[in-house]
Amino acid sequence: MERLKQAVSLIESGNFEKGLEELKEVRKEADHEGLYDLSNIYYSLGLIEDSRDVVEELLIHYPKEGELLVQAAECYVDLEQEQDAIAALNKIDANDAAYPPALLLLADLYQTEGLEEVAEQKLLEAKRISPDEPIIDFGLGEFYLTQGHHLKAVPYYESVLGTKGELANENIELRLAEALSGSGQFEEALTFYEKGLENGREINALFGYGFTALQISExxxxxxxxNELKDLDPQYSTLYPYLARAYEEEGATTEAIQTLVQGIKVDEFNEELYLQASRLSYKTHDNKSGEQYLRELLAINPTHIEAAKTLATFLRTEERYEDIIDLLNNIEEGDQSDPYLDWSAATAYAQMEEYKDAIKRYENAYTYFKNDPIFLEEYGLFLIEEGRREEAVEAFKLALKLDPTLVHLEEEILRFGEETFNEE
Structure with missing residues (x-):
């Protein structure tokens, strides 16, 4: 034991190579207790293979010793020998004091392999064996949080609030805040975020705090x-659309747009940033910028239907019908279409007197907009131009039924209905 201490002193004083040589000599003459200590020293130095070799040597003499099997498993995990770790842990007897810690480690391993149900069973078994063990409650909270089962995680985190010992360095308040926020308990979550952030500023927690505050209009x-998160990590691109939204809700539209511009510089492929920037630009009557953001988004993702619909709607108000057709030709593939785009295309083709294409688009859109009085009126007027007056009258009647304020359609129904009758 004295020689082991000397070896450790050599390493701690910077004489690493000589200390390691001394440890090798210790291994040759150490008893089993000394080998156990040596394994721990190797592990603490990051010499995992040496630690594993010593533990395996001890397991020859004590093949069922739970503490050794757990130590071996930890080495196997660090060496990415997960199956060996599972095999070692499964050898531990249920009556062994090391069994609950083994269950926790098994749960981690099974969760890593995607066997979530097995992992949960191991954690719950550990809870049954040691119902008052904080580390097990913490493990259950962590498991449910990572699985997205926020409500299940809450009571386990609550039970370990203020716990010292093994959990002294864990910011339980922030874990609980995340679980509460994820389960929709935003008011309570905000309180624990504030407590947790007093203990330490964490960038993910700052994002969670901001997101939670946003949900309850704070x-x-x-x-x-x-903004604090942005100062700490400007590359945290997820924050920008939420910060912009908060500014917008406060009525600070200019700051919102500036935030989105900053976000685009950080992450030029974040489609949400372009959509928001376009919407706010149109809101402030900066139509040129609004159109530009949509076109930049469509350059990144030509099949982005929301951007295409918004741009097509704007182009309709500008009566830029050729631009609508150019837009749709660039984004539509094969037989895929969207009813809103069909309507915009139908309007454009009709205005450009390309009636064959227009009727096809109107018919496609009709399936979706047959209960939209504005569409029905436009469709009816087009049908009249096509000489399909009877169908037009039916469209006008349905539009009037859906919206009785469209009283001008009564005259159209009477006029074209009468003309159809006279022709017959």
Whole structure:
């Protein structure tokens, strides 16, 4: 034991090579207790293979010793020998004091392999054996949180609040805040975020705090949190659309747009940033910028239907019908279409007197918009131009039924209905 201490002193004083040589000599003459200590020292130095070799040597003499099997499993995990780790842990007897820690390690391993149900069973078994063990409650909270089962995680985190010992360095308040927020308990979550952030500023927690504040209209708190996060890590691109939304809700539209511009510089492929920037530009009557953001988005993702629909709608208001057709030709593939785009295309083709294409698009759109009085009126007027007056009258009647304020259609129904009758 004295020689082991000397070897450790050599390593701690910087004489690493000589210390390691001394450890090799210790291994040759150490008893079993000394080998156990040596294994721990190797592990603490990051010499995992040496630690594993010593533990395996001890397991020859004590093949059922739970503590050794757990130590071996930890080495196997670090060496990415997961199956060996599972095999070692499964050898531990249920009555062994090391069995609950083994179950926790098994749960981690099974979860890593995607066997979530097995992992949960191991954790719950550990809970049954040691119902008052904080590390097990913490493990269950962590498991459910990572699985997205936020509500299940809450009571386990609550039970270990204020726990010292093994959990002294864990920020339980922030874990609980995330679980509460994820389960929709935003008011309570905000309180624990504030407590947890007093203990330490974590960038993911700042994002969670800002997001949670946003859900309950605490816009100023959200803005402060997201701006602090931005100062700490400007590359945290997820924050920008939420910060912009908080600014918008506060009525600070200029700051919202500036935030989105900053976000696009950080992440030029974040489609949500372009959509928001376009919407706010149109909102402030900066139509040129609104169109530009949509076109930039469509350059990144030509099949982005939402961007295409928004741009097509704007182009309709501008009566830029050729631009609508150019837009749709660039984004539509094969027989795929969208009813809103069909309507825009139908309007454009009709205005350009390309009636064959127009009727096809109107018929496609009709299936979706047959209960939309505005569409029905436009469709009816087009049908009249095509000489399909009877169908037009039916479209007008349905539009009037859906929206009785369209009283001008009564005259159209009477006029074209009468003309159809006279022709017959």
């Amino acid at each position: 816009y100023r708190k959200a803005i402060n949190a997201f």
